Amino acid sequence: MTGLDELPIRDDLRGLSPYGAPQLDVPVRLNTNENSYPVPEPVVEAIGKAVAAELRDLNRYPDRDALALRADLAGYLGHGLSAEGVWAANGSNEVQQQLLQVFGGPGRSALGFTPAYSMHPLLALGTGTRWEPALRGVDFGLTAQEAVSQVRRHRPDMVFLCSPNNPTGTALDPAVIAAVLDVAPGMVVVDEAYAEFARPGTTSALAVLAGHPRLVVTRTMSKAFGFAGGRLGYLAADPAVVAAVQLVRLPYHLSALTQAAARAALAHRAALLGTVAAIMQQRDRIVTELRRRGLRVADSDANFVLYEVGGDQSAAWRALLGHGVLVRDVGVPGWLRVTAGTPAETDAFLAAVDRILSEAAA
Structure with a gap:
């Protein structure tokens, strides 16, 4: 049986193990x-009907741009967003990979404040983007001064911020995001996978999207929506960012079944949330x-x-x-x-x- 070492894989992938939890x-x-x-039974039934309605036309490709789903996601997020400012993919990991493909890549770098989501450096590696690990402070906190200092030092093309942060659970002070936006030379990605669980009064980066064309907020339906098996992640950003991501997305990347199931779930979000x-x-x-x-x-x-x-x-x-x-x-x-x-x-x-x-x- 052939082993990995016998295949001509990239040198920077040798010795690595796939990401995954036991x-x-x-x-x-x-x-x-x-x-x-x-998933509550009424929602199960609604998703089943939505998926069943797509089955007869599986001989046709799905809506390549998932416009109806993106409009529904924009309606859920609010903040004056429209479908043009939202993009969806198979989980927020794919969304972030697409961002790295278009704004990172060979000769470019991305920075994150560790400990943080361990997929970010792996996604950077897979796209040929140099990863710059920056450190959090005492008790896993991150101040605006600490963040700005490290962004200025490394001058990355992309900055990843997690709020709430995985694995620590800590939410960012909005001042940290504002300070990073002021000094970052490239894109700033705020991963808000767990935003729905934040305590009252916690501010989302969605509130400052307007006027910040280099800010991207990523979300997922895997956590609060209980839709992990459905694989649906999305981003909110300036429409120009969405247009840029479409340069690297695979054709018809979201199946008709995924789009239908996600739209049904969003229609029943009160029950799911x-x-x-x-x-x-x-x-x-x-x-x-x-x-x-x-x-x-x-x-x-x-x-x-x-x-x-x-x-x-x-x-x-x-x-x-x-x-x-x-x-x-x-x-x-x-x-x-x-x-x-x-x-x-x-x-x-x-x-x-x-x-x-x-x-x-x-």
Whole structure:
């Protein structure tokens, strides 16, 4: 059997492993920030009807530009957006890859503030874009002064900001985004995959899109909408950015079935987003309970919590798995990330933590 080393792959890809979280059959899965609540039955029926209506015409290509879907997404986002300022693809990863294809590439660079979403540097690598890792401050925070200093130092063609940030859960002060926009020589991409879970009063970068043609805000339906299996991500930006992305998009990249399912989901967004408040409650409960047990916990505006385990995070991950709870080792030494799920899942996670702490103290 041929191995990778025997194929003429690019030198910068040798020795790497594909991105992915473990997919294990365990009682409690809290490792990939999915919405733990199943799609409500009325929404299932509506999506089924929408998809069924497309089946007879599968011999034809779908709407290449997904105009109706983009109009629906613009209506959901508000902020005066129209279809011309929205673009959709198969998950926000594909959206960000397209942005790197058109604004990054060989001879160009992208910068992100780590720890952050680990796909960003991988997407940069895949597009031949040099990745510049910048650092967050104490307690994973990022001030406008720190951000500006590092952007000025590296002069990247693209800056990636995450708000709320994955894996820390921290939301950015709008002043940070404004300061970066003032000094960045190229594009500024704000990844808002978890925006729907942010605490009241948290400002979205959508509020400052007008007048900033080099700002892009990316979103997803995978998290709050519980549409991870549907694979639908999107961006909001100046219409010129959307036109630029279309230079590199694959023809007919969004299937007719995906477009139909996503439009049906958006039409029933009240039902799908009805679980957000319950998930936020469990997130805050996890933060409170872990701190009550004496553990350090990062403040979170997302549907997950990053907490310090007080030692080897790999060993702590295995210990939790031994108790039937799967969380995520995101590579931050001494810390693990747990998704906020149902009350029963939170009960199971906290019970496993208590057993591990008890065993360590014995």
